[in-house]
Amino acid sequence: MHENRLDIPLILSRLPLFQKLAPEQLAALESACRERRLAKGELLVQKGDAAKGFFVVVFGQIKLAFPSSQGNEKVVEILGPHQSFGEAVMFMDRPYPVFAEGLEESLLLHIGSAPVFDLLERDALFARRMLAGLSMRLHSLVQDVETYSLRSSAQRVVGYLLQHCPQTTGPCEGSFDISLPTSKQVIASRLNLTPETLSRIFHDLSANGLICVSGKQITINNVRQLREFDL
Amino acid sequence: MHENRLDIPLILSRLPLFQKLAPEQLAALESACRERRLAKGELLVQKGDAAKGFFVVVFGQIKLAFPSSQGNEKVVEILGPHQSFGEAVMFMDRPYPVFAEGLEESLLLHIGSAPVFDLLERDALFARRMLAGLSMRLHSLVQDVETYSLRSSAQRVVGYLLQHCPQTTGPCEGSFDISLPTSKQVIASRLNLTPETLSRIFHDLSANGLICVSGKQITINNVRQLREFDL
DNA sequence: CGTACCTTTGATGTGAATCAAGAGTAGTGG
DNA sequence: CCACTACTCTTGATTCACATCAAAGGTACG
DSSP states (O other), X not given: OOOSSOOHHHHHHHSGGGTTOOHHHHHHHHHTEEEEEEOTTOEEEOTTOOOXXXXXXXXXXXXXXXXXXXXXXXXXXXXXXXOEEOHHHHTTTOOOSSEEEESSSEEEEEEEHHHHHHHHHHOHHHHHHHHHHHHHHHHHHHHHHHHHHHSOHHHHHHHHHHXXXXXXXXXXXXXXXXXXXXXXXXXXXXXXOOHHHHHHHHHHXXXXXXXXXXXXXXXXXXXXXXXXXXX | OOOSSOOHHHHHHHSGGGTTOOHHHHHHHHHTEEEEEEOTTOEEEOTTOOOSEEEEEEESOEEEEEEOTTSOEEEEEEEOTTOEEOHHHHHTTOXXXXXXXXXXXXXXXXXXXXXXXXXXXXXXXXXXXXXXXXXXXXXXXXXXXXXXXXXXXXXXXXXXXXXXXXXXXXXXXXXXXXXXXXXXXXXXXXXXXXXXXXXXXXXXXXXXXXXXXXXXXXXXXXXXXXXXXXX
């Protein structure tokens, strides 16, 4: 379903981080890349592993999560194509604080730290992009902390749905279709909920006519109404 | 109680971020610095403000927090001398996601973004330090998310106390004295607790002989025992 | 020394987790 | 194509950790 031979420079050049790099810079990166195929359920990194580079998702889906004593786990992030992770651990002498596991058959690129440091040395624009990337990551984590701390479970679900609307800017009041990127239990964990609670919230929202749920397909009947939803 | 005239280059050179800079680089930064005094309870930045630089705490104490509809707020971070904030917003075109307020009479330096970008352009080591700094910030936020999601209130308090032990490495079993950096209600909010709950947890830990509380002074009687505390 | 705010303590309430069955739904192999 | 297993998802009953409400000390400070 995917070409066997990868055009790595092309993939790299499509990433925001690596845009506008000279061909020879891309070539240097390419030589430090390793392809990594990952089966569904396969572990990519353990919590505690050392990082000697970072990962880019080419296709598939990866979850980052904390393990927990009682077998349950807390999903921190669900990553799709063109997203990357592990940059921060690469810049510190710290082990991975989370583990990474394939949610489906996936392909990743691992980019060794040496050429990244080399690029940083030579290319100030690249450094700026890297800083911007980490800053965005920081920002969304801060948002998560806000969400977990001051919003109810239903508000978190609503927020999640609205975030996954194609466009929620402006006074758009129409209806939108969303396809959940993965199983409801994983999404529940991402939202710090049990699957049971998520199911009940979907049920309530449906009962109020705000959404329609059919498997992974969710229709938001009225975006504005949903946005004004505050228990 | 503090000297009126500040030796800004000295202050800057003591920050991890700015170590090993050449005198002329420090001078460039100095010219972009503005001193900012802040009274207790005074607002430094509103949530939503734009950032045109970042802040360094020289002395005093600052809290970063989210406002909330019902007057209550969620404290994200308590900053003391030599700590900085606002770097991430500076690298993005985003407003502050939190507000900043003085917890006591404080002095800060505001460092304009222009010379920082300039330094990034010229000094790869500086860029590395900046990246390392943001990475550390990211890491501790991830830790916070872990703490909020999978640890009970008592475990969060215990974790906080242990983090504030002088040294918790090795098999040290001795007792330690901690002085809480600010009021219990602010610490409660930082730990995502109500003041009532924090008070009760301190009470319980005292009743079990694990700690002694006297105002802001807390004695940990047995570090190992406290660390093994899991409700 | 009084006002304003922290902190403690107790009684009560509640949001979401947990426990416990079912009801889809999906892959597997005969 | 159908049974068989294994999940994932839903639904209901119950529990529990923590918040909320209320009121009484403490403590700091003008």
